[in-house]
Amino acid sequence: MREARVEVPILKQGPYLIATIQTALHDTDMLQLRDALVTKVGKFRSRGVIVDVTSMDVMDSFSSRTLRDISHMIRLRGAEMVIVGIQPEVAFAMVQLGLTMAAVTTALDLEEGLAYLQRSSRKPTTGGDGGR
Numbered sequence: 001m002r003e004a005r006v007e008v009p010i011l012k013q014g015p016y017l018i019a020t021i022q023t024a025l026h027d028t029d030m031l032q033l034r035d036a037l038v039t040k041v042g043k044f045r046s047r048g049v050i051v052d053v054t055s056m057d058v059m060d061s062f063s064s065r066t067l068r069d070i071s072h073m074i075r076l077r078g079a080e081m082v083i084v085g086i087q088p089e090v091a092f093a094m095v096q097l098g099l100t101m102a103a104v105t106t107a108l109d110l111e112e113g114l115a116y117l118q119r120s121s122r123k124p125t126t127g128g129d130g131g132r
Helices: 027-044 061-076 088-097 110-122
Strands: 010-013 016-020 048-052 080-084 105-107
Touching: 010 027, 016 027, 016 110, 027 048, 027 061, 048 061, 048 110, 061 080, 080 110, 105 110
Parallel strands: 016 048, 048 080, 080 105
Antiparallel strands: 010 016
């Protein structure tokens, strides 16, 4: 019996995209989220992406690796990404299991995530060539 696919809603809020994960996702759903976010960053010329994981009560190695990969892909597309809402027990379990979010920006909640993106979008950027 096939599991029903879950599509994560992605909202456009000004220059930002907000994806709210509302239930546990299967691996194929995580990959679908990855593809949708990377595509929509280009389509809407978004400067930032927030992935809200507040409702996730567990984060396995595949989910954490996929979120880390999404962050890197978004950065390569010219935008920033922030993961918000990691619950205390999820953070504890991730540390115990050695699951890291190295080089991924996280924030306590949606409000702090938006504030981070607004601050970072005001910073002058120098392309990958050092501004030459």
